[in-house]
Amino acid sequence: MAALNGRxxxxxxxxxxxxxxxxxxxxxxxxGRSEAARVVDPADYSAFFxxxxxxxxxxxxxxxxxxxLWGELRKGDAARIIPLHRTxxxxxxxxxxxxxxxxxxxWAPSAMAQMRAQVELWQRVSGIAGVQIDFDSSxxxxxxxxxxxxxxxxxxxxxxxxxxxxxxxxxxxxxxxxLAALRAPLDEIVxxxxxxxxxxxxxxxxxxxxxxxxxxxKIALVEGGAWDEPAGIANDPDFRGYVVFLLPQKRVQNP
Numbered sequence: 001m002a003a004l005n006g007r008x009x010x011x012x013x014x015x016x017x018x019x020x021x022x023x024x025x026x027x028x029x030x031x032g033r034s035e036a037a038r039v040v041d042p043a044d045y046s047a048f049f050x051x052x053x054x055x056x057x058x059x060x061x062x063x064x065x066x067x068x069l070w071g072e073l074r075k076g077d078a079a080r081i082i083p084l085h086r087t088x089x090x091x092x093x094x095x096x097x098x099x100x101x102x103x104x105x106x107w108a109p110s111a112m113a114q115m116r117a118q119v120e121l122w123q124r125v126s127g128i129a130g131v132q133i134d135f136d137s138s139x140x141x142x143x144x145x146x147x148x149x150x151x152x153x154x155x156x157x158x159x160x161x162x163x164x165x166x167x168x169x170x171x172x173x174x175x176x177x178x179l180a181a182l183r184a185p186l187d188e189i190v191x192x193x194x195x196x197x198x199x200x201x202x203x204x205x206x207x208x209x210x211x212x213x214x215x216x217x218k219i220a221l222v223e224g225g226a227w228d229e230p231a232g233i234a235n236d237p238d239f240r241g242y243v244v245f246l247l248p249q250k251r252v253q254n255p
Contacts, residue, residue, distance in 0.1 A: 037226040052084040079108040088125040130161030146181035161187040168206035199225035
């Protein structure tokens with residue numbers, strides 16, 4: 001074979017290097033990439049969201065914490081919470097939370113009274129740790145949400161905790177005053193990393209700001225979604241672990 005001249009050889013080597021670099025980036029071997037994202041399998045976790053119509057996985061038998069959806073206050077009716085889990089769970093060693101999904105914050109007195117009665121029932125039968133409010137507040141309206149949570153705190157029996165689900169945009173972009181207002185009534189916040197049944201692709205960018213919460217927080221993952229723990233999360237003293245949102249379908253799917 002005839003020898004390549006220097007210029008042509010340099011061009012070929014340059015093109016080859018570019019191809020190899022592109023392949024490396026596609027494979028995820030760039031700087032800061034520790035390992036491929038894993039599929040979220042309930043068997044690897046000990047805390048769960050259990051919504052209506054979902055069959056509990058075997059991992060629920062040894063769960064440390066379970067958030068059970070009791071009911072929903074829907075957008076079209078501020079006066080009544082629709083019960084979805086009518087029978088309180090049996091008392092066990094598992095830490096139980098009663099969850100209320102809300103689509104509005106202007107609850108009528110009848111809805112508050114309904115909530116109080118159900119909380120007292122679950123406290124008596126199940127020994128719940130507290131109540132969690134699941135409301136997707138926009139980041140710009142967190143101040144209003146904090147006012148609602150303060151009123152909710154006043155409605156709870158003494159000794160019960162108050163939790164809220166949260167969006168990743170809150171710690172990333174909320175005003176410090178609004179985050180401080182959230183801390184006052186809450187014992188914890190559970191930040192969701194998914195939309196419906198799919199992990200949000202750039203969760204790592206948002207969670208870099210999780211420390212701004214400055215309060216106990218957990219991270220919610222969706223069953224079957226992709227997850228690669230962002231650097232530094234495990235070392236945050238406010239981080240309290242993961243909660244898996246269980247889906248009403250085949251237990252684990254590829255992301």
